[in-house]
Amino acid sequence: MTELLEAYRAIQTFLGQGGWVLNWILILTFALWVLIAERAAYYLFSHRKVFNDAVAKWEARPDKRSWHAAQYRTMLISQAKQHIEANVALIKTLVAMAPLFGLLGTVTGMVAVFEVMKVLGTGNARAMASGVSQATIPTMAGMVVAISGLYFSFALKRKADREVERLSDTLVQE
């Protein structure tokens, strides 16, 4: 427990060093991982039910040949797709945004450095250090977040595409 507290305090100091952009990166990370976890939970627990519902509705239909049937099938696939592909695009967007937030932190940190240089001149390296850490830490944070999320964003996209395809293969038109 004490170690956890210690880690929490370390993160607090870390956030303090990184400037306000780091807080935004923290929020972004949290949102990104909420969405990733939601997707994982969906595929683990709910996906089978959605899939089977669509298949059952299709199988219950006696007419599978007419134009109406084709439209009905398209509707079923679209409805399932809404569940399957939910948040996937958002996850990709958040992953792409993370390094950009890092870059934003770089720029604001450099501005802080120049601010210090304006007042104290270039001689005071100690005063510039806080600005430099404000510039570099968000950069690193953005990259770490992007790296951590990149694999999942691709895997989820691939999984969603495959599941939609599988559904449309299962709903056979006669």
Next chain:
Amino acid sequence: MIGRYLSALAFAAVVTFGLFWLMQYLIIGQKMSLDESDRVRLIDFVRLQRDTQTETKDRKPPDRPPPPEAPPEPPKMTADPTAAPTANTVGIDAAGLDAGMDLAGPGALGPPADAEAIPLFRMNPQYPDRAASRGIEGYVIMEFTITETGAVTNIQVVEASPPGIFDRAAIRAMERWKYKPKIVDGKPVPRHGVRNQLTFKLGE
């Protein structure tokens, strides 16, 4: 659906916490490696004790080279400068010079009265772009007057091949030429009817 998001929130909180701890560890890790350097003993580069003994170097002056021996005395003159020369004199007669020279009058060596007009300054004409792009070559013969100052005026094209293409360029160049004016009785006079040909050839 909502339950899914709630569990996701918890999971995401853990992951975010982990990620940020990892990030700060990335930074702290460097600090720790710096701390370890405390164990390394620093070498004291400042030498407090100095050698007080100064090394002295005995320097011997180099041996003087022995003074050169006295130069040998010049040989004594044995001849008597006051004695008169006793050699026989040789009589040489001046040889008679009689080369047959047959030169014409002084006028023959001077410049001919109506020498070719000599340009002092030539200006190369500009090759017309139209002709250059079509690969046309040709020449222009012009007749003109050389004034007392050597300038060229009153240029007229006598012959041109092909006609009309190079005339302008040729005249323009010709106008800039400078000639040596004709001098009659020590005074420059204009010379009429001088002809010159400018040839336009495409180089290489």
